[in-house]
Amino acid sequence: MLAQRPPMGWNSWNTFGWQISEDLIVHTADQMKESGLLDAGYEYLVIDDCWALKQRNESGRLVPDPIKFPNGMKAVSDYVHSKGLKFGMYSCAGTMTCGGYPSSLEHEFIDAKTFAGWGVDFLKYDYCYKPQNIPGHILYKRMGMALKNSGRDILFSACNWGSDECDKWIRSSGAHMYRSTGDIQDNWQSIKNIALSRMDKECYSAPYCYDDMDMLVVGMYGKGNVALGGCSTEEYKTHFSLWCMMDSPLMIGCDIRNMNEDVRTILMNKELIALNQDPEGRASYRLTQWNNPEVTILIKPMSDGSFGIGFFNFSDSDAEGSLQFWDMGLETSSGYSLSLRDLWEHEEAGVYKENYTCRLKAHACKVFRAKLV
Numbered sequence: 001m002l003a004q005r006p007p008m009g010w011n012s013w014n015t016f017g018w019q020i021s022e023d024l025i026v027h028t029a030d031q032m033k034e035s036g037l038l039d040a041g042y043e044y045l046v047i048d049d050c051w052a053l054k055q056r057n058e059s060g061r062l063v064p065d066p067i068k069f070p071n072g073m074k075a076v077s078d079y080v081h082s083k084g085l086k087f088g089m090y091s092c093a094g095t096m097t098c099g100g101y102p103s104s105l106e107h108e109f110i111d112a113k114t115f116a117g118w119g120v121d122f123l124k125y126d127y128c129y130k131p132q133n134i135p136g137h138i139l140y141k142r143m144g145m146a147l148k149n150s151g152r153d154i155l156f157s158a159c160n161w162g163s164d165e166c167d168k169w170i171r172s173s174g175a176h177m178y179r180s181t182g183d184i185q186d187n188w189q190s191i192k193n194i195a196l197s198r199m200d201k202e203c204y205s206a207p208y209c210y211d212d213m214d215m216l217v218v219g220m221y222g223k224g225n226v227a228l229g230g231c232s233t234e235e236y237k238t239h240f241s242l243w244c245m246m247d248s249p250l251m252i253g254c255d256i257r258n259m260n261e262d263v264r265t266i267l268m269n270k271e272l273i274a275l276n277q278d279p280e281g282r283a284s285y286r287l288t289q290w291n292n293p294e295v296t297i298l299i300k301p302m303s304d305g306s307f308g309i310g311f312f313n314f315s316d317s318d319a320e321g322s323l324q325f326w327d328m329g330l331e332t333s334s335g336y337s338l339s340l341r342d343l344w345e346h347e348e349a350g351v352y353k354e355n356y357t358c359r360l361k362a363h364a365c366k367v368f369r370a371k372l373v
């Protein structure tokens, strides 16, 4: 069964936009394998918008652009699979994709068959140019039905940006993950807005259908298609920690052929990924500090009885993070303390009774795995 855990992979859009090609995909596949990203869990390699010719062929099928993909999609898919990766593609529920290419409206079943024939394992399904006369949920239900009956297991990644109150119905369309916000940009304000907009909505994300807070911008440093400003390494750490703690799919968006050491360290932080990939898939709940509402504490219940605990400073100045254990249900009279392990420093941070307090730089975070002792 697909999407038992939040899907992980790489997507071409954030950095490359329309500038995609077989060459890029082949080298990215090589790099996913050689860099250790695949071993860390990143298994889907997804080609986003702008891969097709503007016209379908005479049998009504989508055709890959022969300049970008001279050997067709089956060849690309075979290469991706030969590296032990899974292959993802993109289409749209409206009359055209957002980039102006042919979409799957009224072609859902034939397109699902085409994708299955190319060995596609993942379909991102966008929402641009949606016709007025058909409710959006029907369009996602149609494609969900078409994919399930395509003869291949294809993970369905819905992308209607959280519109039409999709939290309420998208799971029943068959979607395995669904975009709940507008497009991310490579800057702090965008990361902050997306994260805050998805707080207190943890009930909507669970195994087999996860809340997708959009692709990661970690490592873009202001270069590429959505690179509007860039972030510091510290901000990328906070971004990655939030996406892990909130059970978002982890889809890398930077150019992994040129990752620096900081970026590798962030994307391959196995202790943080373990929070995200916990089998029970319980997304974090929020505690707000009464004395500083811009410091958010997230608590993620893990299947082994431990907790992920994250302190996030959304403010523009240094701040204190302080957790009273009583606020997460742990009373002093229980006799328990919390033993904290720092998941960025990869070391034990001590045993605490009743509360824990730390200092956080602007836009920074601390994330712990906490065990009752």
Ligand code: GAL
Pocket (backbone or CB within 6 Å): 013, 048, 049, 097, 098, 099, 126, 127, 128, 159, 182, 183
């Ligand atoms: C947007 C979508 C982006 C990207 C883009 C392609 O609607 O949110 O993630 O897929 O379309 O044109």
